[in-house]
Amino acid sequence: MKLSSRDQIENLSKFKSESFLTTSFYLKTDKSNMTKKEIALSSKNLLSSGRSQLDQMEMNKEKKESISRDLEKIGLFCSRRLSSHNFSGLAIFSCSGQDFWEFFSLPTSPRNRIIFDQNSYVRPLSAILDQHHRIFAITFDRREAKWYDIFMGEISLLENLIEDVPSKVREGGWEGYESKRIERHVATHLHDYFKKIAKRTFELFKKNHFDWLFLGCREKYRSDFEPLLHPYLKSRLKEWIKAMPSDSPSAVLKESLGLEKKLKKGEEGEIVHALVSELEKGGLATSGLKRTLGSLNRGEVKTLIITRNFYKPGRICPKCHFLFVDELRCPSCKRKTDLLMDVIDEAVEEAMDKNCQVRHIIPPTKLDRYGKIGAFLRYKT
Numbered sequence: 001m002k003l004s005s006r007d008q009i010e011n012l013s014k015f016k017s018e019s020f021l022t023t024s025f026y027l028k029t030d031k032s033n034m035t036k037k038e039i040a041l042s043s044k045n046l047l048s049s050g051r052s053q054l055d056q057m058e059m060n061k062e063k064k065e066s067i068s069r070d071l072e073k074i075g076l077f078c079s080r081r082l083s084s085h086n087f088s089g090l091a092i093f094s095c096s097g098q099d100f101w102e103f104f105s106l107p108t109s110p111r112n113r114i115i116f117d118q119n120s121y122v123r124p125l126s127a128i129l130d131q132h133h134r135i136f137a138i139t140f141d142r143r144e145a146k147w148y149d150i151f152m153g154e155i156s157l158l159e160n161l162i163e164d165v166p167s168k169v170r171e172g173g174w175e176g177y178e179s180k181r182i183e184r185h186v187a188t189h190l191h192d193y194f195k196k197i198a199k200r201t202f203e204l205f206k207k208n209h210f211d212w213l214f215l216g217c218r219e220k221y222r223s224d225f226e227p228l229l230h231p232y233l234k235s236r237l238k239e240w241i242k243a244m245p246s247d248s249p250s251a252v253l254k255e256s257l258g259l260e261k262k263l264k265k266g267e268e269g270e271i272v273h274a275l276v277s278e279l280e281k282g283g284l285a286t287s288g289l290k291r292t293l294g295s296l297n298r299g300e301v302k303t304l305i306i307t308r309n310f311y312k313p314g315r316i317c318p319k320c321h322f323l324f325v326d327e328l329r330c331p332s333c334k335r336k337t338d339l340l341m342d343v344i345d346e347a348v349e350e351a352m353d354k355n356c357q358v359r360h361i362i363p364p365t366k367l368d369r370y371g372k373i374g375a376f377l378r379y380k381t
């Protein structure tokens, strides 16, 4: 299925097996950058690196067999489906011992990886979702208005409205009286039409919640139109675009995606800046892996902020699920801790379980100087 919501990740995280490991397989399948042959080859390489990892792992026969069947199934899936797979990435989660199988088409390329762990490795999925905002793009002129929904690199037309407000004032009338009257009439007509667009936009917003609003119209209409927007919408109006109703959806999409990228970078910069100033004044924030995990264990984290592609092994308490950098024994319940391939992935899952926000920041930023990870806190103990 296509990756499109946080619920899908939460559902995936719910699957846990007591007796078997889950295989997570991420593959870059971006056909604009790679040939079909290259993609097929990289999937084979990834699977064979998985097989050699498996050979070195010490575990019981049943566990090994389950992973071995995962690798076979993934290999079969790739050989049958890769050539018709038209997305930038693919993610497969399999636990054959328990008949668990899930695959996602991804709009952005992940890093190629194969991981065997207690549960599905979901961090790359959460990072991809975090990269995308739901955008409403509206284009309008005197003749018509079009509402588009843009999400995860795809555009769909929600609605269009044809009004055809006349633009020309006819000649004639006694000393221009008639033409002035028509001019006023046209201006009122245009104003009513703009009001209609603004009203419809608010109705669609209530139905389809979006993060950002992009508007495309002639520059001279901007100052008339903007005051008609509901305050909720005004706060979401991020950019005026050049696209017009006569432009193709793909042209609207192209312009919008370019702006999204720029805005996203600016937003990430603001988050890091806010975190650093909170840290500097000793406020409700923390940084560095050890301190951030401590805050997460204590339930203090409001928003977890991590640098994309920052990975670190760590440890987890099998009983209370506290996360550590290097504690061999859990200080709270004294149990021996288990090794984790990537403690940051586990932290993301923990954070999502506790309803914290997770923000992924593209490096380089100032966060690099603060241990590449940090958090805004609800409270501090």
Ligand SMILES: [Zn+2]
Pocket (backbone or CB within 6 Å): 317, 318, 319, 320, 321, 322, 330, 331, 332, 333, 334, 335
């Ligand atoms: Zn514990």
